Structures are given as structure tokens and as C-alpha cells.
Amino acid sequence: MRLLPISISLLTIILFPLILFLQFQLMFLPYQAEWITWIHRLCLALDVAVVWYFWLRVGPDPDSEVKSVWTRAVTIAGAAILICFSWLIATFPGEGVYRNWVAVGLDRLSSFILRDGSRTVSRLLFEGEIDSARGQPRSLFANRIILPGERFFDVQKHEKTDISVSLRGRILRGAALQHADLRKADFTGAILQDASFVGASLQGARFGCPPKVDADVEARVRRRARAADCDGKRKTDLRHADFTEAKLQGATLEYSKLHGARLTGAKAQGASFNRADLTAALMGDTRLEGASLARANLLGAYLLNAQLQGADLARTDFKAANLFGSQLSGANISNADFATAMMNSTNLYRAFGISRGNMETACKSAICAPVVTTPDVRDFRTGNVASPPSSFDDASEIKTLDARGYQLLLARAVEGVESDRVKKLIESRLIFSIRRKVSSRGSS
Numbered sequence: 001m002r003l004l005p006i007s008i009s010l011l012t013i014i015l016f017p018l019i020l021f022l023q024f025q026l027m028f029l030p031y032q033a034e035w036i037t038w039i040h041r042l043c044l045a046l047d048v049a050v051v052w053y054f055w056l057r058v059g060p061d062p063d064s065e066v067k068s069v070w071t072r073a074v075t076i077a078g079a080a081i082l083i084c085f086s087w088l089i090a091t092f093p094g095e096g097v098y099r100n101w102v103a104v105g106l107d108r109l110s111s112f113i114l115r116d117g118s119r120t121v122s123r124l125l126f127e128g129e130i131d132s133a134r135g136q137p138r139s140l141f142a143n144r145i146i147l148p149g150e151r152f153f154d155v156q157k158h159e160k161t162d163i164s165v166s167l168r169g170r171i172l173r174g175a176a177l178q179h180a181d182l183r184k185a186d187f188t189g190a191i192l193q194d195a196s197f198v199g200a201s202l203q204g205a206r207f208g209c210p211p212k213v214d215a216d217v218e219a220r221v222r223r224r225a226r227a228a229d230c231d232g233k234r235k236t237d238l239r240h241a242d243f244t245e246a247k248l249q250g251a252t253l254e255y256s257k258l259h260g261a262r263l264t265g266a267k268a269q270g271a272s273f274n275r276a277d278l279t280a281a282l283m284g285d286t287r288l289e290g291a292s293l294a295r296a297n298l299l300g301a302y303l304l305n306a307q308l309q310g311a312d313l314a315r316t317d318f319k320a321a322n323l324f325g326s327q328l329s330g331a332n333i334s335n336a337d338f339a340t341a342m343m344n345s346t347n348l349y350r351a352f353g354i355s356r357g358n359m360e361t362a363c364k365s366a367i368c369a370p371v372v373t374t375p376d377v378r379d380f381r382t383g384n385v386a387s388p389p390s391s392f393d394d395a396s397e398i399k400t401l402d403a404r405g406y407q408l409l410l411a412r413a414v415e416g417v418e419s420d421r422v423k424k425l426i427e428s429r430l431i432f433s434i435r436r437k438v439s440s441r442g443s444s
Contacts, residue, residue: 013051014051017047017051018044018047018048018051018082021040021043021044021047022044022082022085022086024040024043025037025040025041025044025086025090026090026141028040029090029092029126029141029142029143030092030142030143030144030145030146031145031171032092032093032094032095032143032144032171032172032173033171034094034095037092037095040086041086041087044082044083044086045083045086045087048079048082048083052075052079084102088100088102088103089102089103089106089121089125090125090126090141090143091103091143092126092143092144092173093143093144093173093174093193093194094171094173094191094193103121103122106120106121106122107120107121107122108120110124123139124139124140125139125140125141126139126140126141126142126143127139127143128140130146130148130176130178132148135147135148135149135150143174144172144173144174144175144176145172145175145176145177146175146176147175147176147177147180148176148177148178148179148180149178149179149180150177150180150181151180151181152164152165152180152181152182152183152185153165153181153182153183153184153185153201158183158184161184162184163184163185163186163206164182164183164184164185165182165184165185165186166185166186167185167186167187167190168186168187168188168189168190168210169188169189169190169210169234170187170190170191171190171191172190172191172192172195173191173192173193173194173195174193174194174195174196175192175195175196176195176196177195177196177197177200178196178197178198178199178200179198179199179200180197180200180201181200181201182197182200182201182202182205183201183202183203183204183205184203184204184205185202185205185206186205186206187205187206187207187236188206188207188208188209188210188236189209189210189231189234189235189236190207190236190237191237192207192236192237192238192241193237193238193239193240193241194239194240194241195238195241195242196241196242197241197242197243197246198242198243198244198245198246199244199245199246200243200246200247201246201247202243202246202247202248202251203247203248203249203250203251203417203418203419203422204249204250204251204419204422205248205251205252206251206252207236207238207251207252207253207256208236208252208253208254208255208256209230209231209232209234209235209236209254209255209256210230210231210234211229211230211231212229212230212231212232213231230254230255230275235255235256235257236253236255236256236257237256237257238253238256238257238258238261239257239258239259239260239261240259240260240261240262241258241261241262242261242262243261243262243263243266244262244263244264244265244266245264245265245266245267246263246266246267247266247267247416248263248266248267248268248271249267249268249269249270249271249416249417249418249419249422250269250270250271250417250419250421250422250425251268251271251272252271252272253271253272253273253276254272254273254274254275254276255274255275255276256273256276256277257276257277258273258276258277258278258279258281259277259278259279259280259281260279260280260281260282261278261281261282262281262282263281263282263283263286264282264283264284264285264286265284265285265286266283266286266287267287267416268286268287268288268291269287269288269289269290269291269413269414269415269416269417269422269426270289270290270291270417270422270423270425270426270429271288271291271292272291272292273291273292273293273296274292274293274294274295274296275294275295275296276293276296276297277296277297278293278296278297278298278301279297279298279299279300279301280299280300280301280302281298281301281302282301282302283301283302283303283306284302284303284304284305284306285304285305285306285307286303286306286307287307287413288306288307288308288311289307289308289309289310289311289409289412289413289426289430290309290310290311290413290425290426290427290428290429290430291308291311291312292311292312292429293311293312293313293316294312294313294314294315294316295314295315295316296316296317297317298316298317298318298321299317299318299319299320299321300319300320300321301318301321301322302321302322303321303322303323303326304322304324304325304326305324305325305326305327306323306326306327307326307327307413308326308327308328308331309327309328309329309330309331309409309413309430310329310330310331310413310426310429310430311328311331311332311429312331312332312429313328313331313332313333313334313336314332314333314334314335314336314353315334315335315336315337316333316336316337317336317337318336318337318338318339318341319337319338319339319340319341320340320341321338321341321342322341322342323338323341323342323343323346324342324343324344324345324346325344325345325346326343326346326347327347328346328347328348328351329347329348329349329350329351329409330349330350330351330352330430331348331351331352332351332352332353333348333351333352333353333354334352334353334354335353335354336353336354337362338362338363338366339362339365339366340365340366341362341366341367342366342367343363343366343367343368343371344367344368344369345369345370345371346368346371347371348371359371406430406431409430410426410427410430413426413430414426414427
């Protein structure tokens, strides 16, 4: 008869509170709010201390010394395992205790025992692969937001609004948002490191930098503040994010940290990457017609067959970038740095803003065979010497940017663009080079 009240007390006074605190921690873990997670951990540790204190007072019969020793040993081991799990195992990317020596050791031990490097404690508990059918992780819990295919944009509600959903400043490291509808979403200042936007709809989304708010009156007097000043500490962090085949037409990614990001096959016509850090970014086959990358850093970026017709590339850093087969027809390349860039078969036809001398200087270090420059210097090619095109009205070649070729280019550039504003922006940037060349010919 004594076993029943002991069991009831054990469940209601000891186990339920501990399980409740642990459940709170695991539920809020994907939101990656470090201070909230530490509150949960401290509450759990405090509850363990309270339970242990009263257990010593009203615990097992002190006359049964052997039973008392074993009971205390079991409770101490259980408390230690619970605290270790809460503080060292149930972690999320970005916090100080993530991937600590205990977690790493357990992963190595489990992979060694199971003879499989992909089957670890971390993957079993928190970082399992995503079930594409259910849209849920195959692990028991999760330490990141997982919402593949989620629809945040409603045509009736958000068609005439500027923002569909505000996620400004949110911590979303490693978020799984594949094929999600996030048109007009506001991610300004958010932390999206290692996030996945594969196939996502992000037309008109904002990944920019919030304006700097200076509360110091004396500092404002000493420095001439501008409304467009970027708060360098709150730039949107998209390092190693995956935008493969995402739709980014008209999106704003100014000042964003895109170091090592993957934009392979992304459609980013008319998007703004001004002053963005695209160091070592993978941008093969990316659609960037009419986009703006002024003063962007593309050091070591991979732009194989990228479409950059009519793009604004003024003062863009292309050092050590791979531009093999890229199309820069009609692009503004004023003061762009192509030093040590690989430019095999790069098309610079009617690109403007760079003189023949500067191009010759750039091609001393870059691999530029063959590169066609603007009509002003169309007889200049590096590599194989060849005569310039005999005609500029070849409608079969989109790259010629003549009357008929321009229409083909424009139709392809605005393909998939929904916003009329973005369409006009792309058209204006593409036609600017045509008007510029006509005016330059007239003046000459």
C-alpha cells in the first residue's frame, strides 16, 4: 500500500515539473533566443536543486542504509544526466555552448559504435534530415525553424501592401524555408546564416540593412548623419545561405553579408545587391539582368554563365572571380575591378564605363579570351584576333542589343517578373545603354 502514494508523489512532485521545464526549453529551442533558453535551463536546474533538497529530508528510510545509498546514487546520476542534456546537448547554432566537447564526443562515439558517420546523437535528437512529404524533421526535436512550402503571402491581403510578413532582426540560423512563399517579406537585420531558401518565392523581399539610429546628440553634431546610413552591426547575415533556383526578382539585398552564399540558378532580375559582400559566392547561371551590384564585393565569386545584361556594376570588385561565359552586354562597368578575374568568353558587348586602355590593363592579369568590348573599341579583342561583328542587327543573337535583339533580351529579362515596377526598372536599365550609345555616336 505504501508503493502507491510514493509513486504518486514521485510523478506529481518530481517528474512532472522536471518534464514540464524541459518541454518548455525544447519547444522554444528553434527560435534560438539565447536568453530565453538560459532561463529555461536555470529553472530546470533550480527545480532539480529543490527536489534534491526535499529528497534528503523526506527520502528513503535512513535505517535501510544500503537502499538509501543506491537510491541517492541513482538520483544523483539522473539529475546529472538531465542537467547535462539541458545545458550541453539541447543547444542551437550560434550560442556559446553549441558543439561543445560533450556533444562532439557523443557524436564521435555514436558514429564509431554504429560505423556510420551520418548517424550521430545530434542528428538523432535535433538535426535530422527533413521529411519532404510531411515538412518535418526526422529527428526527435529541432533546433531551427522548419517551414518548407509555407505560404506567408496572401494575394488578397498583401497585393497592395509593401510588407507581407515582418521578420526584422529575427534569429533564423539554419532555417529550412525551401519552396516557401515569402514574397514581400522583410528580413532586414535578420540572422539567416546557413538558411535554406531553395526554390523559395522571394520577389520584392527585403534583406537590407536597417538605418543607423544615433541617440548621442553630440555624436550627431560631430558627424553629419544621413537617413540612408547603414547600421553596420545589424546587416542581414546570409553567410552560406542557399538561394538555389530561388525567385529574387526585385529583392533588396543591399549591404547584406552573402559570403559563401549559393545563388546557383536563382532569378534575381532587377534585384539590388549594392555594397553586398558576395565573397566566394556561387552564382553560376544566375539571372541578374537589370540588377544593381554597385560597389559590391565579388572577390573569388563564381559567375559561370551568369546573365548580367544591363546590370549596374559600377565600382564592383571582381578580383579573382570566375566570369567564364558571363553576359555583361550593356552593363555599366565604370571603375569595376577585374584584376586576376577569369574572363574566358565573357561578353562585354556594348558594356560602358571602361576605356580601351583600362580593359587592356585589366586583361594583362585577367584571362580575357575572347572578350568583345563596346562598339567604340569593337576591334579590340584579347586572345584570338578576330574581326568585329559585321552587323549589329542580328535578331537571332540576344547579346547584340539592337532593335530586334533588344526586344528578345527584354522579353527574356522580365520573364517571371510579376511586379510592374520591377519590369520598368529592368527595362530602363537595359535601354539606358542603347540610348547612351546612340548619343555617343551622335556626338562623335
